Amino acid sequence: MSAENLEREPLFSAKNKKLLLGPINKDNPITIQVLGICSALAVTVKLEPAVVMAISVTVVIAVSNLVISLLRNTIPPRIRIIVQLVVIAALVILVDQFLKAYVYDVSKQLSVFVGLIITNCIIMGRLEAFAMANKPWPSLLDGIGNGIGYGIILIIIAFFRELLGSGTIWGIHVIPKFLYDFGYVNNGMMILPPMALITVGIIIWVQRSRNRELIEKN
Amino acid sequence: MYSNGYIFRYASILVILVAAILSATTLLLQPAQERNVRIEKIQDILASAHIASTPANAQALYEKHIIREIVINNQGEEIAVFGNGNFEKGDLRAFNIVLKTELKKKELAMAGKTAENPVFPLFVCQKDSETIYIIPLYGRGLWGPVWGNIALKSDFNTVEGVTFDHKGETPGLGAEIAYAPFKNQFNNKTIFNAQGQFSSIQVVKGGVFNSNINPMHGVDAISGGTITCNGVSSMLKDCLENYVLYFKNQNAI
Numbered sequence: 001m002s003a004e005n006l007e008r009e010p011l012f013s014a015k016n017k018k019l020l021l022g023p024i025n026k027d028n029p030i031t032i033q034v035l036g037i038c039s040a041l042a043v044t045v046k047l048e049p050a051v052v053m054a055i056s057v058t059v060v061i062a063v064s065n066l067v068i069s070l071l072r073n074t075i076p077p078r079i080r081i082i083v084q085l086v087v088i089a090a091l092v093i094l095v096d097q098f099l100k101a102y103v104y105d106v107s108k109q110l111s112v113f114v115g116l117i118i119t120n121c122i123i124m125g126r127l128e129a130f131a132m133a134n135k136p137w138p139s140l141l142d143g144i145g146n147g148i149g150y151g152i153i154l155i156i157i158a159f160f161r162e163l164l165g166s167g168t169i170w171g172i173h174v175i176p177k178f179l180y181d182f183g184y185v186n187n188g189m190m191i192l193p194p195m196a197l198i199t200v201g202i203i204i205w206v207q208r209s210r211n212r213e214l215i216e217k218n
Numbered sequence: 219m220y221s222n223g224y225i226f227r228y229a230s231i232l233v234i235l236v237a238a239i240l241s242a243t244t245l246l247l248q249p250a251q252e253r254n255v256r257i258e259k260i261q262d263i264l265a266s267a268h269i270a271s272t273p274a275n276a277q278a279l280y281e282k283h284i285i286r287e288i289v290i291n292n293q294g295e296e297i298a299v300f301g302n303g304n305f306e307k308g309d310l311r312a313f314n315i316v317l318k319t320e321l322k323k324k325e326l327a328m329a330g331k332t333a334e335n336p337v338f339p340l341f342v343c344q345k346d347s348e349t350i351y352i353i354p355l356y357g358r359g360l361w362g363p364v365w366g367n368i369a370l371k372s373d374f375n376t377v378e379g380v381t382f383d384h385k386g387e388t389p390g391l392g393a394e395i396a397y398a399p400f401k402n403q404f405n406n407k408t409i410f411n412a413q414g415q416f417s418s419i420q421v422v423k424g425g426v427f428n429s430n431i432n433p434m435h436g437v438d439a440i441s442g443g444t445i446t447c448n449g450v451s452s453m454l455k456d457c458l459e460n461y462v463l464y465f466k467n468q469n470a471i
Contacts (some may be wrong), residue, residue: 050388078220086236104254
């Protein structure tokens, strides 16, 4: 055995850093992989639920990636999707229970959406595409990276939807009173799901025009 | 390859393990969760009488302000009174009544399917020198239950304040019932008309101004939240009507 093989890879090697940071921009689950759009539409009316959703999804995706990666050599391929689902569902219930016990207000804000994390395609996507074939540490990083990548987009969308739709940020009014006196009106359209999709579209547009290598060639 | 036996064993062990972890967590966290639910109920009751509280001081404020918990039956008679930490009458605390079950009983009793009579809770609150009567509410919204409290002034007619909450109404639309702009509309409305008949308070689609409903008994609905708002309307009617006899017995009206 050569000395190179014995030498352990550093925890934050260039490859691992890419796993963590890639999904935030060039490999973003929402804008590039176009996964998890459904929940991005549902929880982005207000900023606060979006932030908590982002944190919850990051926790669930990171831990489930880690668990599945640890189990990957024992999971029979024929029932792998079921095993992944059981792990995700169990983690989501745990998160929900902890939120209810320790941050009750926030858990009320999120209500049904915590349960919806189970159906978030990003999580199953990462388990299937990454954790099933990689070691635990890279899988954990991949999970955190994708969770953050998802969360950032969620927070950006929620910021604009809350600002333009309700005139508030984190529940506090920021649009000054005199603008309303001059006839400014909150855009009710922003509260409805279609505008979330359009906002995602605008983010994709901005991202690709800043980063030309992301544009598909055909 | 993996044998069928291995797959079965794998699946069984995994499921049993997960079930054990989940049950253990639920058992461990249950006391904290139940405490949160209890504190929330207290805070909601106080909030309807415009008494601000935090989770930390809610219990103390409740003991200070809620001087009596009354349970009434459908004839409008008091069957239990709890005050100053002991029972003056009966042995049922209004705080422990589950309104959902009582409303179900009422529905069944009206259909003649059960002889069991429902009972309803009423909280008597002392704020400054005012006596306020707080009535819990429970009903159906669009996606799930909606509930709340309505506080009436000592004339049993004028609204002091309301609180609403919900399980999962649409954020930005139906969920707006839980926020001040909607709730504040209820202040100083009345639930009895000039002839002393029960009229409840309606949440009016398209606005009270454009309808023929007396503005004393109507508030504006939320655009895009019609089903939730209709749910609030029928919740107010279904819950308040149970107290009409009691209020009349108190000969305040």
